[in-house]
Amino acid sequence: MGTFNDLLVGGPGNPQTGTPGNIQACLFCSRSAPEGIIHGYSARGGSAYFQDDFKYNSRLTLNLGVRWEYNGALTDKYGNLTQTWVSRIQAVPIPPTGPTTSGPGVSQWVVPSNYTKFYPPPPDGILINSSNTPLRKHVPLSSFGPRLGFAYQVSSRLVLRGGAGIFYDRVGGDRIVYSVEQGNPYAATVDFNPQNQQTLANPFPSTPALGTFSSRWANFETGQTSNLNVPFLAEVVHNPLIRQYNLGVQYQFAPSWVLEVGYVGSSGINLMSQYHNNNTARLASPEHPINGITTNTIANVPFRVPYLGYQAVGVRGTEFDAVSNYHSLQATVRKQFSRGFMVQGAYTWSKDLTNLANNQTNSNNANDLWQQYGPAQFSRPQRFVANYSYDLPFGRHTGVMERLLGGWNLSGVTVVQNGTPMTIADPSAGTIYGTAGSAFSGFGRAQMCPGMTYANIATPGGIEQRLGGASGGPGYFNKSAFCAPPVIGNGTDYGNSGTGIILGPGQFNWDIAVLKRIRIRENHSIQFRTEFFNAFNHPQFSNPNYGPGATYALPNVRSGAFGQITSTSVNPRVIQFALKYSF
Numbered sequence: 001m002g003t004f005n006d007l008l009v010g011g012p013g014n015p016q017t018g019t020p021g022n023i024q025a026c027l028f029c030s031r032s033a034p035e036g037i038i039h040g041y042s043a044r045g046g047s048a049y050f051q052d053d054f055k056y057n058s059r060l061t062l063n064l065g066v067r068w069e070y071n072g073a074l075t076d077k078y079g080n081l082t083q084t085w086v087s088r089i090q091a092v093p094i095p096p097t098g099p100t101t102s103g104p105g106v107s108q109w110v111v112p113s114n115y116t117k118f119y120p121p122p123p124d125g126i127l128i129n130s131s132n133t134p135l136r137k138h139v140p141l142s143s144f145g146p147r148l149g150f151a152y153q154v155s156s157r158l159v160l161r162g163g164a165g166i167f168y169d170r171v172g173g174d175r176i177v178y179s180v181e182q183g184n185p186y187a188a189t190v191d192f193n194p195q196n197q198q199t200l201a202n203p204f205p206s207t208p209a210l211g212t213f214s215s216r217w218a219n220f221e222t223g224q225t226s227n228l229n230v231p232f233l234a235e236v237v238h239n240p241l242i243r244q245y246n247l248g249v250q251y252q253f254a255p256s257w258v259l260e261v262g263y264v265g266s267s268g269i270n271l272m273s274q275y276h277n278n279n280t281a282r283l284a285s286p287e288h289p290i291n292g293i294t295t296n297t298i299a300n301v302p303f304r305v306p307y308l309g310y311q312a313v314g315v316r317g318t319e320f321d322a323v324s325n326y327h328s329l330q331a332t333v334r335k336q337f338s339r340g341f342m343v344q345g346a347y348t349w350s351k352d353l354t355n356l357a358n359n360q361t362n363s364n365n366a367n368d369l370w371q372q373y374g375p376a377q378f379s380r381p382q383r384f385v386a387n388y389s390y391d392l393p394f395g396r397h398t399g400v401m402e403r404l405l406g407g408w409n410l411s412g413v414t415v416v417q418n419g420t421p422m423t424i425a426d427p428s429a430g431t432i433y434g435t436a437g438s439a440f441s442g443f444g445r446a447q448m449c450p451g452m453t454y455a456n457i458a459t460p461g462g463i464e465q466r467l468g469g470a471s472g473g474p475g476y477f478n479k480s481a482f483c484a485p486p487v488i489g490n491g492t493d494y495g496n497s498g499t500g501i502i503l504g505p506g507q508f509n510w511d512i513a514v515l516k517r518i519r520i521r522e523n524h525s526i527q528f529r530t531e532f533f534n535a536f537n538h539p540q541f542s543n544p545n546y547g548p549g550a551t552y553a554l555p556n557v558r559s560g561a562f563g564q565i566t567s568t569s570v571n572p573r574v575i576q577f578a579l580k581y582s583f
Helices: 004-009 086-090 173-180 399-405
Strands: 030-032 041-055 060-076 109-111 143-153 158-168 187-189 228-233 241-254 257-277 310-338 341-354 382-391 408-417 507-521 524-533 574-582
Touching: 041 173, 060 158, 060 173, 086 310, 173 228, 173 257, 173 310
Parallel strands: 228 310
Antiparallel strands: 030 187, 041 060, 060 143, 143 158, 158 241, 241 257, 257 310, 310 341, 341 382, 382 408, 408 507, 507 524, 524 574
């Protein structure tokens, strides 16, 4: 938000005064009556499931099942699920030239059927929905998910296993609430204001009076618009669907030793995308004018958007148009516990792709989700995990010596894995579209310099050699790989880099536990346990420029702090002691 001084004197509250698109984000910020926003949410649900195992013969076993799910829509017993439907915005492509209280200027609003139980009838032009939900259609009743699994014993030492299934998911209520909890007339959204103009005398300058519906308008002669900013829930809900499948072999290659190798994959459709911006400004030209506009300037952004009367980041939907794909090769070697020893090593090579960024779909041009299809930000392409447990062989005595030297166990987990993919953003990219610098409604990716490839982004050397800050290292990224974004009019275009183009620092970590068990008498014992997390104090670095609560590492390509990894990224060794008495 703005500075304290700006609040007192009525300043713009913007670090880059007068620069459109440098948006100050405030999540879940709304204005309401003194009693606050009152909701009585509820959502119905139900499911039914059938499963059975069929032993076809002594070698082949089948597992068949099907699950039906009903994930009901959110309702509010107080009628406070006011909603904006994009289809009703589209029905009025050119809104009135000034504020109105009824008719086309407010026709984008939809109220639930129980709205009139608590409020007077809405103005003309506002639709009263046929149900108590904010949806145009009923939640799907066709969510049937079949599942199939099999196990085939090829020989006494070799087994083939596989399976596939369809799985549906209920979207969390917290994801949906954001899109309907700030509706008119009982509340008004105050977050994502492009120019922060709050003062003590007028703390909410851009919001309508409570008890009214925000009017949508655009005046081409004065260059002014209603500048609305409204979250919404997709008027047609789809249940997120995941298709999972796997095929693998299990082979006992030696006594008590087993090898498992398999393919595991999944694909998802109708995944929820939160804060999806639908109003990114388009580019105009003499051949393709937009509302009569043939040039592109920062000033005419409000008149080049798909939905006039709204900010370029002002039509933000909770929608169901994201996808994902996951493919992996998984191998495990396991020694079953015998003679006091057990060990297992598991390796996974995977590729996880999506057009989501932590449920947000606003990288570069948010109107085209496929341009941001790439590695998921939580992906670890290669991962090896070893776990072990060993009852130490010394101290096999009797009496006092048994209690002193016996009962010792050493166990632990070792993890070696790649870092997570990072997307490099430039806050100065995309200003001509009106979306630059918004944390939730859009950001422009960085521009690669001519002749540079993704292989040129990382600086050479090991992680410790690339530290920035006080260490004086070069940083994690090669700043010369990036250039200023292309110029369009008096603004900038998006950068040409992709998503997830470089991996962050990998991890190599040992967690070890030493346990001593002393038997006092039958069924009574004392256990002393010492645990060493990051036992060898090996630095475990987080992604560079990864601030508190950040989703991505989004360094400013012209910042002196670009790509720095500092000592705050290190996970130090932790030692814990525990004493347990069992009986």
